[in-house]
Amino acid sequence: MDFVQLRTFDNYISAHISMTMLQDAGINCHLQDEYIITLDPFLSPALGGMKLMVYPTQAERAVELLEEADRPE
Numbered sequence: 001m002d003f004v005q006l007r008t009f010d011n012y013i014s015a016h017i018s019m020t021m022l023q024d025a026g027i028n029c030h031l032q033d034e035y036i037i038t039l040d041p042f043l044s045p046a047l048g049g050m051k052l053m054v055y056p057t058q059a060e061r062a063v064e065l066l067e068e069a070d071r072p073e
Contacts, residue, residue: 004056006063010041
């Protein structure tokens with residue numbers, strides 16, 4: 001099954017916070033280009049950053065969770 005891209009990050013910490021939050025909610029996801037950008041951050045603009053990827057069937061729920069987390073309290 002193919003994955004779809006939800007967000008991009010240039011910061012390893014922000015990317016892992018979002019990914020872990022989704023995984024804790026039972027959403028199957030991973031970060032594409034995580035290792036190469038961690039090793040060489042100057043490649044981030046060329047590669048488009050770290051990409052948060054999820055299954056298409058779980059994308060809608062993942063977007064809801066990320067938007068909920070982004071809302072100010």
